[in-house]
Amino acid sequence: MEVLKMVIDLFGPTVFVPVVVFILSLAMRVEASKAFRGALYMGIGLTAFNIILGGLMGSLGPIVTEMVENTGVNLPVIDIGWPAASVICYANQVGMFFIPFGLVFDLILFATKWTDTFHPTDIWNYYFFVFWAAIVQFATGSFFLAVLAGMLLNLILLLLADWIAPSMECYYGYQGVVSTCFCSINSVPFAILVKWILKKLKLDKINLKPSELRDKFGFWGEPVTMGLLIGLAVSLIAKWNMLGQLESWATILITAITTGAVMAIYPSVSGLFVKGLIPITNTLNARMRSGETSRKNMYIAIDPAVFFGEEANMATGLVLIPVMLAFAIFTPGNIVLPLADLPALPFMTIGIVAVMQGNVFGAVIAGIFWLGFGFMVNSDVAQIFTEASRAVGAIPESAGSAGVTSMLVGHNFFGWLVYKAFAAHESIRMFTIGIAFASYLVVYFFFRKNRKAWQLAAGATEEYFAEKEALWKEMEGTKN
Amino acid sequence: MFRIVIACGGGIFTTSVVTEQVKEILKKAKIQATITPAKLTEIASIADADLIIVTGKFGTDTKNVADIPIIVGMSLLTGVGADEFKVELVEKIKEIQAKGAN
Numbered sequence: 001m002e003v004l005k006m007v008i009d010l011f012g013p014t015v016f017v018p019v020v021v022f023i024l025s026l027a028m029r030v031e032a033s034k035a036f037r038g039a040l041y042m043g044i045g046l047t048a049f050n051i052i053l054g055g056l057m058g059s060l061g062p063i064v065t066e067m068v069e070n071t072g073v074n075l076p077v078i079d080i081g082w083p084a085a086s087v088i089c090y091a092n093q094v095g096m097f098f099i100p101f102g103l104v105f106d107l108i109l110f111a112t113k114w115t116d117t118f119h120p121t122d123i124w125n126y127y128f129f130v131f132w133a134a135i136v137q138f139a140t141g142s143f144f145l146a147v148l149a150g151m152l153l154n155l156i157l158l159l160l161a162d163w164i165a166p167s168m169e170c171y172y173g174y175q176g177v178v179s180t181c182f183c184s185i186n187s188v189p190f191a192i193l194v195k196w197i198l199k200k201l202k203l204d205k206i207n208l209k210p211s212e213l214r215d216k217f218g219f220w221g222e223p224v225t226m227g228l229l230i231g232l233a234v235s236l237i238a239k240w241n242m243l244g245q246l247e248s249w250a251t252i253l254i255t256a257i258t259t260g261a262v263m264a265i266y267p268s269v270s271g272l273f274v275k276g277l278i279p280i281t282n283t284l285n286a287r288m289r290s291g292e293t294s295r296k297n298m299y300i301a302i303d304p305a306v307f308f309g310e311e312a313n314m315a316t317g318l319v320l321i322p323v324m325l326a327f328a329i330f331t332p333g334n335i336v337l338p339l340a341d342l343p344a345l346p347f348m349t350i351g352i353v354a355v356m357q358g359n360v361f362g363a364v365i366a367g368i369f370w371l372g373f374g375f376m377v378n379s380d381v382a383q384i385f386t387e388a389s390r391a392v393g394a395i396p397e398s399a400g401s402a403g404v405t406s407m408l409v410g411h412n413f414f415g416w417l418v419y420k421a422f423a424a425h426e427s428i429r430m431f432t433i434g435i436a437f438a439s440y441l442v443v444y445f446f447f448r449k450n451r452k453a454w455q456l457a458a459g460a461t462e463e464y465f466a467e468k469e470a471l472w473k474e475m476e477g478t479k480n
Numbered sequence: 481m482f483r484i485v486i487a488c489g490g491g492i493f494t495t496s497v498v499t500e501q502v503k504e505i506l507k508k509a510k511i512q513a514t515i516t517p518a519k520l521t522e523i524a525s526i527a528d529a530d531l532i533i534v535t536g537k538f539g540t541d542t543k544n545v546a547d548i549p550i551i552v553g554m555s556l557l558t559g560v561g562a563d564e565f566k567v568e569l570v571e572k573i574k575e576i577q578a579k580g581a582n
Binding site: 082083124173174177215218221223266267268270271274275278281282285286289304306307308309310311314318343344347 | 488493539542543
């Protein structure tokens, strides 16, 4: 064990992540040449990402610190976006371990019918909950507790997926698939509550025109423009008292261009990193769709990118961008400066829009509260996430005291609750972890007992269940 | 050279999956093209491309500044209907190229 740890530390994540992924790909019967190429790109992507992130943090980090010192606008934690969070997460010990471990765990859960969602096809998005496991390790120093926390979050995620799947099928119209991205569906229980309240207040009949909103707010979703503007605004505030000096203007404009540049090259660099996991996803996808597995209730996990562009979802997400910028400034105790994840906000509204079945008014209301309060939990863990990022060498010295987080990954109440339970003081930790598991089990059994009612509450229609019933009977008939 | 933009929500994961496969299709059809990743939120303002492929079924109604045709490449992601898409893609590219030549 000691030797293994020494070797891992010596070679670092840029070598070890590809090795783990290569072995796993072979075990999943991916073609060797494809597996090798994918794994290699993953290591290259990791390296490239550290360079890009270094550029951003080296430029924006000191400016943010200056802004805090000079003006009291206390937003020292930079939202570096989900692509960066994923890289940091998988470069971590727990993250690396969870790629093969989570896959096996998910296969067992599906085979034993504990869940109806086949999760491994969305292996790329594991980092959304493994992130929280990684910071549990940082808070407790225990690898075992971190893995346990990851498992509990995986279970919660699959419960949410089973719950929302019929509603997503009804609304988005993709058959037999569901999003298992935590950021897209962690809002489901809250959205159901808001829907119920709006109905009681008789506000559920109001609707807004999604296509008009989408076109009007489209500007907020352009990553390069947003990067430029936020870089400009932050450095202007930081240099407010020194605007008479030419050097200040140089810094302001250089910072703006740098943030814009980082936003522009993010997709290309992250595109390299994800190549490692694509062969596994493709192979599993092909196997799941070959028709060997036939079950009455079965949902295959898919990346939320295919739901993102739906009109009402895009409208809701885009409207929320300026709202969230305002929340960042006015939410008490918030220290997160929204940046890279702003154009990605429509990822966070996918589940809400399904629950509301396309009612943009309801979705925006639910989104404002859900994402607004999200700043509080995100701020609470920003420091420890920054430490976890430093440990894998993702933040350069030049960044100074500035911290990092991601809105999509850090705005997660379930992750936060589990983290709190696992990171509680040692004297009560056994107890809080017990409560966390027990709460999950209670909700799980209530869901299994009242499945259809819960799924109807989440937005699914009666017709959907009738159609499914008829289809199943037909399939049974052809078999005999 | 023919210019293709492939777009999804984040311009990263499903975009990369589809890009890999489009590259293979183009290689087999002997078509030379550049492929650029993008986000759905950028589609409206893309001017320097000949064809846009989106990975989900949404976004095809987006009004684009240069009226670039948008097609759905979801089948490359899931495998369902992928063979039909391969034919459709090559035909579409040839059609656009023919238009450009006139």
